[in-house]
Amino acid sequence: MPERALAIPLSSGNAVSGVIHAPPRAKRSGVAVVLGHGAGGDMHAPLLVDVARGLAGRGHTVLRFNFPYKELGRKAPDRRETLEMAYEGAIARLRKQKPERLVIGGKSMGGRIASLLAARAVPCDGLVFLGYPLHPAGKRDALRDEHLQAIKAPMLFLQGTRDPLCDLDLLRPALKRLGRRARLHVVEGGDHSLEVLKSAGRTQESVLAEILAAIDGWLEKRVSGD
Template structure:
């Protein structure tokens, strides 16, 4: 089945829900698998995550989206960092059972940040994709969440909107400059923190999504080792 629901066991004896998007058996498979974590206010059914997962699947990549424990229990407040990281590691372990050649981690906002914290402490991965990295809290431009990024050795792709209140691009650009060739920025003109644009921009949601997926695909081909154009 192209999409299949599953249960991901956690180290504390509990489990969280996940969905794997796998290319059709007869489709050309890239050998790349991607884990996508959700943002603090959403869950694995967030439209951006679902659409990106399906778009990447259509391009031959296997994708796993999953819930963090607090969303599995119907709670609004995120779990403590250690619990979020443990759940993300469990999702990585589950996707590795699919035996991919390369593994990319990331996600929307908080999900991407948790992935980056894992990569910074040397959890193995071949790349990171950030769908709206939360560089700072809204209205707090001086409280940057960037110190750990320099410890990440894998290539990183930042997809950021120009209207994102959690990521001032003028603050992000110097961070990426320090990271050098490891980091690439894809700007979604008019995009907010969920990479959605206003109707007045004259663009359809489908065109924006196509841009996002194409941006990820192009980066995967160029920067993730072992892929062929």
């Protein structure tokens, strides 16, 4: 699918880099997805690239982008306000494609920032989380789930069983409280980047196929079908 680099203007007057994946017009589903990266990566993180390309191959338009600190080559993430401002800039840029449905999310921190925007009523038709960071590593009592109750849109959580930032025994009751809005897809043996060990007896390609099938099916049933 065609990929095009672009600059995303921000309300601060600066800009960040992005890459848009657009399927042929005749195959477009009408769904557009914004994907933010995790704290330690950038928009070129393998999981983000593979998911973006895979979803574009299924007819969905996807935009992945950098947060400002990565654009400047820094390691430490920006303040929450700056991260949210950049994410809103990415949303505004993708809305120029005039999608019928807009889904936001991303890997770890990128997904969490998307959820914070949705919790304060930034319009979207769904959220997809590639490894939601429910708590810091080793701090199971510092949960980041309270704001999820304020989100009205459907949510898909893709979580690995080896994720040190998301104990599934803590996530499941949190999602149960969200009711029908939340769906959990567990990647057996997956870590925080949804990668599996070689000893798992399966390839990363098969894991990616599983992830894409889960997202695509959810988009069709819970987003496009509503």
